[in-house]
Amino acid sequence: MKKFFLRLNQNKGAIFGLYVLIVFVLVSLFAPLLAPYDPNTIFDNQFNLPPIWSGGEVTHFLGTDDIGRDVLSRLIFGTRISLMVGFLVVTLSLLVGVSLGLLAGYFGGWVDQIIMRGVDILMALPSILLAIVIVAILGPSLENGIIAVSIVYLPNYIRVVRGATMSEMKKPYVDASKCFGASHWRQILINILPNCMAPIIVLASLGFSEGILNVAALGFLGLGAQPPTPEWGVMLADAKAFIETSPWLVNLPGLCILIVVLSFNLMGDGLRDALDPKLKGR
Amino acid sequence: MRKLVFIIFFLNFFCSITWAAKTFVYCSEASPKIFNPQLATDGPTFNASSRTVYNRLVDFKSGGTEIVPSLAESWSVNKLGTIFTFHLRRDVKFQTTDFFKPTRSLNADDVLFSFDRMRLKDHPYHKVNGGLYQYFDGMDMGSLIKNISKTDDYTVVFELAHPEAPFLANLAMDFSSILSKEYGDVLLKKGTPDKIDFEPVGTGPFIFKKYVKDNLIRYSSNKNYFMGPAQIENLIFAITPDASVRFQKLKAGECHFIAEPSPADVPKIEKDGKFIVTKAPGLNIGYLAFNTKKKPLDNLLVRKAIHLALNRDAYIQAIYLGNAKKAKNPIPPTMWSYNDQIKDYEYNPTKAKELLAQAGFKKGFETEIWTLPVSRPYNPNGKRMGEMMQEDLAKVGVKVKLVTYKWAEYLNKAANGEHALLQLGWTGDNGDPDNFLNTLLGCDGIAKGSNYAQWCDKDFQNHIKKAKMTADIELREKHYKMAQEIFKANVPWVTIAHATVFKAMDKKVKGYKASPFGYESFYEVNLEK
């Protein structure tokens, strides 16, 4: 464990990503305190104010959007939404995916067959497409977007966990504890799961970025969060019409998405290197 | 490699300027619903069908509201004003297209066919493609027209149930376009009657060639057009829903004329110097309709409260960028009979709250606003306006969910009365107040799907009915002014704005005349080198 942190510590990128993420988490936790205004308040006659550096006013540091809402406040509350989205997507897909993966790998046989056929089906549909279809059935909303993206991400967990489980199962200690009469539960939870943790952690950290990106993309297509939710993808899509007159309305949410996703990817890279020294240098 | 270069050079040499034909590109704002104006109520469909492929018995003078001969070269009316006799032009050829070759010219049968389809429930085409004739039904044409008959191949007689002041103007409207009976018969025989509304054949200046869904529509000039062929050879509608993209395309020379420039871009387009921007007060109204049949919007107090809670001045600043006049009446101020005495409900959230409390909604309630999915002059950005309304209403305790559908579905569902609050608007299409007040607010409009407020008031109905049945302008004006008062007292709509209409085009475009009715016709347009 110590070694792990040591190795992680050496990776400057990962540490940088971690710090950035801590900042974002803090911002999202204290959003109501940090945001100068309510994200949905409309300021009359203060439409499309530019940010401070291109001649805006101090009262609206990052300007206002086309209907007079404070951009900074919306971005701050948007942080909350994006991180929550990432968290929920990872939790949902992790719980379901890992369970299914363990089941498939542990029991094998027809259980494995059924689960893997399901994985095949999910894999045959490109991710966003599947999400769009699911949203088409359930109706567009942030919650349904999260569910859809979580389903899309399932096959990754199932395949990795199944593979890891199968190779664990071949090891003698599993056989040994079977002889001692360990129950299926005990086998799965105590013996096998902890040994699959490394790939799961890496997948989860990458899942954050995928989840945030995909839900933002759904929002961009109008199939995710609904107004007035200050979701970054939606903010970006709504400002498209003003890209020439007020480019900051498009670029600020875009940058936010990029930075968060980048940080998660840096972290993910660092974690992978730290957990699996063989891959170091890759 | 050298060989390849040579071949390419060779090809280049021989095949460079084979397409010198004049092609005019119009970047339109939405896909047409269908290619038959009878079945539509929206501008994009009209522009793509009635203003290109079809003609009517009479037409509006280009750029004006005056009625001029078209397929009918002359007409007469009896003294009572109930019998109209039209004499058709001879030798008006229907278009020869890739999918249909006409064998005869236009005659009275085509006129009968076109109106009977909408009029007669047992007509073989009546139910084709949904059979919802919103204009025809909404304007009560079915009961107005007692009979249509031909006395010979080139004479058609319309018998009306009662005199109707705007009747002739109605025949110049899009839905009165004349389709080919011969084509209809051929399709019926083939068992594909549906095609008539997707592969149109008409008499108009442009021949429909191809529609690539949500992408583009191609027309070529009709060389046999009875008014003489158009100046341009090819006409293309490049469907570009995004206003900013339309502007970018105009700048890049990818289109010559753009629909609905975003008010935000107008100053930039003007400044550029390479484009022409025209501005005119529009014959339009943007409104928010209450579904007066749905609870709690059936309650007058609630409607008044919502009207008071909406800060329309802010919408005009933010959404129209000031290029609109706040509306208090359902008809625009440039129209005759506009009632300027009417007192508006000015923004007052405190009073709105009081009214809501009085109506028993102290804690507010939840409802839906349907936001306009396309950019129209009367509402350039429905979604954004919806967000502003949502916020305004939240202040008085009304929780709003914003809902929207694709344009065609939006109109269909709204016509069915599935909405609660609905953003919509109207651009006049014959210059008569009847066209606003009766079509949009008359009792018949409910069943026919053009009265989105689902509002029917006896007094109001009485006034507009009386106004319609007389030709005495002063009397009509009196009735219409009264009707506007009743409207305001009952609040079936929140009247939002009368928008200024912009047109933006390349400097090369010559001869364009803006129609006060907001449709686009490119017959007279030319492109300068």
Add this chain to the structure above:
Amino acid sequence: MIKILRYRLFAILPTLLGVSIIAFALIRLAPGDPVMLMLGERGATPEVYQKMQASLGLDQPVLLQYFKYLGQLFTGNFGTSITSQRPVFEEFMDRFPATMELGIVGMLFAILFGVPMGIISAAKRKTPLDYTLMGGALLGYSMPIFWWALVLIMFFSVQLGWTPVSGRISVMYEIDQVTGFLLIDSLLSEESWPAFKSALHHLILPAFVLGTIPLAVIARMTRSSLLEVLREDYIRTARAKGLTEQRVIVLHGLKNALIPIVTVIGLMLGAVLTGAILTETIFSWPGIGRWFVSSVEARDYPVIQGGIILIALTVMIVNLLVDLIYLWVNPLLREES
């Protein structure tokens, strides 16, 4: 490997069956009566309602409906679009080449730039150049491409005016569809060269956007697999023999690093289809992605149903092809089986 291939080939059918069940269930899972959803409450006179219900086959028992639907699929009948009244299969085939063209050019771009980037990075490892290139790759990998596309349009199309804003070819050209690939069809058409230039011009920016993420992934993969190979003994031998570093990398390293690179390229094809949905929407590219999104918005259920199956089939076929290529570049696997 042959075994895997055989497995893949046989897996297509059950997977497709599964997809068809999902597609079939879709219309029935959607809240509300699908017929009503399509018609609207008042548009539905009892006759119209029944006609619609019958045309969708919704008036029969569910199981029978499914088998009928399956039967139709096998005869190549994927239903008829509600909004355009055309067969879904026809609509799909109309748009498929556009997506293919975009995807292929995007992928070519990613390979053409990604592989050299990875090689340079590996050769100059731990130098500022390496860090810059890999930093760029990570940035590309994290990019929300819908924003990236807008930024590029703003810069290249609007500011500089170098590339067109949207579409596939200037609307001035009317190209007959022969292969469906405009780059080829334009050359075959009367207008030939100028039309080709216009098509290429329209393709550059969307292909670049679409290729961004694959490029980043390929560059990263090339670098890491090359570094791995360069640690092997025979490379050391080669170096010891006095071969120049360039020759070592190109002759020995790259050949052996090719397999993981090909693998990742195969994996990226799915990402290309995903990216196509966003890219096509932004650039008004008349391909499958845009078609599908706008059908979802319009609730054109027959198109959604048929579209899912056709897209899934495409993905599976592409994956199979990737496996074949894999087999071809990897002689070891060929001998094994």
